[in-house]
Amino acid sequence: MSAARRALLWWFDAPANAHVSVSGVVDFLPAQHYLARLSEQNRPVTIHHLILATVSRVLKDFPQANANII
Numbered sequence: 001m002s003a004a005r006r007a008l009l010w011w012f013d014a015p016a017n018a019h020v021s022v023s024g025v026v027d028f029l030p031a032q033h034y035l036a037r038l039s040e041q042n043r044p045v046t047i048h049h050l051i052l053a054t055v056s057r058v059l060k061d062f063p064q065a066n067a068n069i070i
Helices: 003-011 029-040 047-061
Strands: none
Touching: 029 047
Protein backbone atom coordinates (compact mmCIF):
# COMPACT_ATOMS: atom_id res chain seq x y z
CA MET A 1 0.00 0.00 0.00
CA SER A 2 1.41 3.40 -0.94
CA ALA A 3 2.26 6.04 1.64
CA ALA A 4 -0.38 8.34 0.17
CA ARG A 5 -3.07 5.68 0.48
CA ARG A 6 -2.07 4.93 4.09
CA ALA A 7 -2.18 8.66 4.89
CA LEU A 8 -5.63 9.04 3.34
CA LEU A 9 -6.96 5.98 5.16
CA TRP A 10 -5.64 7.42 8.41
CA TRP A 11 -7.06 10.88 7.64
CA PHE A 12 -10.57 9.58 6.88
CA ASP A 13 -10.65 6.96 9.63
CA ALA A 14 -13.49 7.22 12.14
CA PRO A 15 -12.59 9.38 15.15
CA ALA A 16 -11.83 7.65 18.43
CA ASN A 17 -14.05 10.13 20.28
CA ALA A 18 -17.49 10.81 18.85
CA HIS A 19 -18.08 13.96 20.91
CA VAL A 20 -17.60 17.47 19.61
CA SER A 21 -16.48 20.26 21.89
CA VAL A 22 -17.02 23.92 21.24
CA SER A 23 -15.66 26.81 23.23
CA GLY A 24 -16.18 30.52 23.07
CA VAL A 25 -16.20 33.73 25.03
CA VAL A 26 -19.34 35.16 26.58
CA ASP A 27 -19.68 38.62 28.12
CA PHE A 28 -21.19 37.72 31.49
CA LEU A 29 -21.49 41.27 32.84
CA PRO A 30 -25.16 41.79 31.84
CA ALA A 31 -26.05 38.45 33.42
CA GLN A 32 -24.23 39.43 36.62
CA HIS A 33 -26.26 42.65 36.81
CA TYR A 34 -29.46 40.70 36.20
CA LEU A 35 -28.61 38.19 38.92
CA ALA A 36 -27.76 41.01 41.33
CA ARG A 37 -31.15 42.65 40.71
CA LEU A 38 -32.91 39.34 41.33
CA SER A 39 -30.88 38.82 44.50
CA GLU A 40 -31.97 42.23 45.80
CA GLN A 41 -35.57 41.09 45.31
CA ASN A 42 -34.87 37.89 47.32
CA ARG A 43 -35.32 35.75 44.21
CA PRO A 44 -32.63 33.05 44.40
CA VAL A 45 -31.57 32.62 40.77
CA THR A 46 -28.05 31.42 39.95
CA ILE A 47 -25.90 31.16 36.87
CA HIS A 48 -26.89 27.49 36.70
CA HIS A 49 -30.52 28.53 36.25
CA LEU A 50 -29.54 30.88 33.41
CA ILE A 51 -27.46 28.23 31.66
CA LEU A 52 -30.21 25.62 31.98
CA ALA A 53 -32.79 28.07 30.60
CA THR A 54 -30.51 28.94 27.69
CA VAL A 55 -29.77 25.33 26.80
CA SER A 56 -33.43 24.33 27.02
CA ARG A 57 -34.46 27.21 24.74
CA VAL A 58 -31.77 26.35 22.21
CA LEU A 59 -32.79 22.68 22.17
CA LYS A 60 -36.44 23.66 21.76
CA ASP A 61 -35.62 25.81 18.74
CA PHE A 62 -32.90 23.51 17.35
CA PRO A 63 -33.70 19.91 18.39
CA GLN A 64 -31.13 18.63 15.89
CA ALA A 65 -28.43 20.01 18.25
CA ASN A 66 -29.21 17.05 20.52
CA ALA A 67 -29.09 14.48 17.72
CA ASN A 68 -26.94 11.40 17.45
CA ILE A 69 -24.83 11.08 14.34
CA ILE A 70 -24.07 7.49 13.39
